Amino acid sequence: HSRIYIIADDSMLGRQSGTLGNFKMSEYLAREAARLGLEPAGDNRSYFQVVPMVMRRPDSASYLIAGSDTLQLFKDFVPIRPSSTARIGTRVDVANARAIFGGRAGDTTLVLDSNLVAGRLVVFDAPLGSNGQPTATYTTAAGTEGMKYPGAAGIAIASLDLQASPETFQRQGSGISEASSVTRAAGGILVTAAAAKKLMGAELASLTPGALGATVASQISFVDSAVKAPARNVVAMRRGADPTLQNQYVAVGAHNDHLGVASRAVEHDSLRAFNRVMRPEGSQTRAATPTPEQWTRILALRDSLRKIRPPRMDSIFNGADDDGSGSTALLEIAELFAAQPRPRRSILFVWHTGEESGLLGSMYFTDHTTVPRSGIVAQVNMDMVGRGRKEDTPTGGPLNLQAIGMRRLSTELGDVVDSVNRARTTPWEIDLSFDTPGHAQNRYCRSDHQNYARQGIPIVYFSRGYHQDYHLVTDEAEYIDFDGLSRVAGFVHDVVAALANRNDPPRVNRPRPNPLAPCRQ
Numbered sequence: 001h002s003r004i005y006i007i008a009d010d011s012m013l014g015r016q017s018g019t020l021g022n023f024k025m026s027e028y029l030a031r032e033a034a035r036l037g038l039e040p041a042g043d044n045r046s047y048f049q050v051v052p053m054v055m056r057r058p059d060s061a062s063y064l065i066a067g068s069d070t071l072q073l074f075k076d077f078v079p080i081r082p083s084s085t086a087r088i089g090t091r092v093d094v095a096n097a098r099a100i101f102g103g104r105a106g107d108t109t110l111v112l113d114s115n116l117v118a119g120r121l122v123v124f125d126a127p128l129g130s131n132g133q134p135t136a137t138y139t140t141a142a143g144t145e146g147m148k149y150p151g152a153a154g155i156a157i158a159s160l161d162l163q164a165s166p167e168t169f170q171r172q173g174s175g176i177s178e179a180s181s182v183t184r185a186a187g188g189i190l191v192t193a194a195a196a197k198k199l200m201g202a203e204l205a206s207l208t209p210g211a212l213g214a215t216v217a218s219q220i221s222f223v224d225s226a227v228k229a230p231a232r233n234v235v236a237m238r239r240g241a242d243p244t245l246q247n248q249y250v251a252v253g254a255h256n257d258h259l260g261v262a263s264r265a266v267e268h269d270s271l272r273a274f275n276r277v278m279r280p281e282g283s284q285t286r287a288a289t290p291t292p293e294q295w296t297r298i299l300a301l302r303d304s305l306r307k308i309r310p311p312r313m314d315s316i317f318n319g320a321d322d323d324g325s326g327s328t329a330l331l332e333i334a335e336l337f338a339a340q341p342r343p344r345r346s347i348l349f350v351w352h353t354g355e356e357s358g359l360l361g362s363m364y365f366t367d368h369t370t371v372p373r374s375g376i377v378a379q380v381n382m383d384m385v386g387r388g389r390k391e392d393t394p395t396g397g398p399l400n401l402q403a404i405g406m407r408r409l410s411t412e413l414g415d416v417v418d419s420v421n422r423a424r425t426t427p428w429e430i431d432l433s434f435d436t437p438g439h440a441q442n443r444y445c446r447s448d449h450q451n452y453a454r455q456g457i458p459i460v461y462f463s464r465g466y467h468q469d470y471h472l473v474t475d476e477a478e479y480i481d482f483d484g485l486s487r488v489a490g491f492v493h494d495v496v497a498a499l500a501n502r503n504d505p506p507r508v509n510r511p512r513p514n515p516l517a518p519c520r521q
Contacts, residue, residue: 003328003331004324004386005477006028007028007320007324008324008475008476010316010318011024012025012318013261013316014258014259014260015257015258015319016257016260016261016356017051017053017227017231017257017356017357017361018055018229019227019229019260020228022231022232022256022353023229023230026048026232026256029047029234029256029327029351030234030236032334033047033349034047036334036335037338038236038238038334038349039239040235040236041237041370042232042235042370043370048232048234049232049233049235049370050230050232051231051233051353051354051361051365053231053354053357054224054226055224055226055227056081056082057223058074058081058221059221059223062079062219062220063219063220064076064092064218065216065218066099066195066198066199066213069198069214071191074166076160077156077160077190077220078160078166078169079092079169079187079189079220079221080138080142080157080187080188081358088143088146088147088155088185088186088188089146089154089185089186090187090221091187091219091220091221092121092153092186092189092219093154093220093221094120094216094217095217097121098212098216099156099199099213099216100112100116100120100210101122101123101200101208101211101213102122102123102149102209103124103125103209104125104126104127104128105125105138105141105142105145105159106127106140108144111148112149112209112210114149114151117151118151118152119152119153120153120216121152121154121156121199121216122145122154122155122156123199123200123213124145124155124157124158125157125158125196125204125205126138126157126159126162127141127157127159129438129439129440129441130437130440131440133440135159135442136163136164137441138190139442139445139518140442140518140521142518145157146185146187146188147518150186152186153186153218154187154188154189155186155187155189156190156191156196156199157190158192158195158204160192163190164283164284165471168471169190187220189220199214231360233351233353233365234256234349234350235348235349235365236334236348236349237346237349238338238342238343240344240346240347241344242345245344246344246345246346248346248375248377248505249346249377250345250377250500251348251349251378251380251457252330252333252347252350252380252496253326253350253352253362253379253381253382253448253449254323254327254329254330254351254383254448255327255352255353255355255383256351256352256353257353257355257356257357258317258318258319258356259317259319259471261317264315265313265314266313266473267312267314268311268313268314268473269302269306269309269312270311271472271474272305272468272469272474273299273301273302274290274298275469275474276298277290277294277298277301278294278298280467280468281466281468281470282466282468282469282472283471283472284441284466314474315473316473317471317473318476318477319475320386320477320478320479320480321387321467321469321480322384322470322475323384324477325382325384325385325386325387326382326383326384326386328485328489329385329386329489329492330351333489333493334347336493337493343500344501345377345499346371346500347500348371348376350362352365355447359446359448361448362449366454366455373455373457376457377505378458378459378460379449379460380462380492380495380499381452381461381462382461382463382492383447383448383461383462384463384464384465385463385464385489386481386482386485387465387484388400388401388465388467388481392464392465392467392468392481395431395433396464396467397429398484399429400431401430401463401464401488402430402432402433402434402443402465403431403461403462404432404443404449404460404461405435405453405460406460406461407510408453408510409456409457409458409459409510410508410509410510411510412458412507412509413458413460413506414460416498416499416502416506417460420495420498423494424491424494428491434463437520437521438521439521442521443463444461445520445521447461449461454513454519455515456513458506464484464488
């Protein structure tokens with residue numbers, strides 16, 4: 001209880017990477033690691049690995065003109081910030097060039113001639129999810145198209161209307177200062193369907209790939225500024241006891257950052273009442289206008305909360321579940337390993353920074369590992385493991401645990417997870433539905449395990465799912481299911497122990513990904 005209330009306290013200021021709040025979080029984690037007697041495993045025999053980052057926000061001077069129409073930044077279009085999950089460039093500069101229709105974003109069967117798209121803005125319809133419907137998830141498609149057409153002036157994807165919280169694009173975010181991963185790709189923007197029609201001069205559904213549209217002029221870029229405090233991964237180790245195996249590592253991780261402070265305060269309980277009815281998965285669900293019946297339910301919920309406490313304004317993204325829960329579980333797991341006889345292999349505990357900014361901390365760590373990367377035999381990731389009750393999550397329940405990726409690189413890793421689960425007095429009901437290839441939520445590509453997987457390291461990602469407080473200021477410690485969180489921590493400990501003590505590491509027997517290619521769900 002005390003750890004998660006510390007991590008999600010208002011004094012942590014939402015823990016955004018590159019800010020004082022995240023710096024304080026990393027200090028707390030390092031102190032706890034030292035108190036537990038774990039070895040420092042960061043840089044220079046410390047518990048820290050500094051991740052070179054800048055604060056990156058869209059340049060307010062950016063513009064996009066389609067024929068005689070001037071489109072508005074943040075209303076008609078937004079730049080896609082470069083990250084490890086969307087390998088795109090940082091600029092979209094077009095001078096008196098035609099837009100060209102590229103078809104459906106993410107369609108790997110279609111490639112336009114490079115000479116046809118050179119210097120032009122390639123406009124795409126929104127990608128499709130596993131349900132066959134247009135999806136808000138654009139990162140994989142953006143990366144694919146950005147790298148497919150490096151000679152284009154830029155790419156535009158018509159999915160801005162589908163975003164659950166388009167206003168978040170206006171908030172200043174973190175970006176890594178090393179741009180090596182995006183130098184060979186075109187820059188990208190998201191546009192509304194109406195803006196796409198202006199760019200192409202017709203509804204996208206009526207066009208065939210290669211059709212030319214309006215004459216376009218644009219200059220779209222980002223402004224970088226120094227971070228307010230160093231962004232740091234926290235890395236600690238419990239060294240293995242077997243002289244032969246101690247140079248192999250089972251990594252277990254969570255992310256230590258969240259979203260910082262909102263630009264304006266909202267009334268906490270009113271927002272919760274609204275989301276309970278209208279946004280069951282928080283910002284993952286796009287807000288809609290309530291019907292009269294829904295308004296009645298919302299106001300009834302708000303009034304019931306008013307009987308408990310007066311109105312309270314809130315502006316801090318506390319991130320108790322995302323990922324205060326994973327960070328807390330990782331501390332609990334570390335404490336248990338520290339109190340037990342050493343396992344055969346070494347255990348590497350990594351609290352990554354910059355997950356919310358595009359998996360930047362894990363990208364940096366896997367590119368600059370503080371132990372030999374070839375020695376990391378598996379990585380177990382936890383993100384949002386503190387909720388998951390039926391009233392929290394549409395697919396939830398007391399025994400529901402979502403697992404993603406556990407057989408993508410190594411079927412043996414999946415066998416270990418299943419074996420450990422079967423041995424429990426009360427096994428988890430492991431939900432693999434979010435691991436479906438092409439799933440609309442793109443979960444496989446959205447947390448830190450992805451950067452280990454792109455390096456060919458077998459991973460498993462555990463979560464208990466989205467809920468009404470996801471990426472909102474209402475994600476507070478008071479709503480955590482502490483019994484469930486404790487059971488997740490115990491299970492993950494047992495999985496890590498099994499991996500650390502078995503004779504052989506989990507064998508990679510599935511195709512390894514191209515580490516420079518965009519992640520694919």
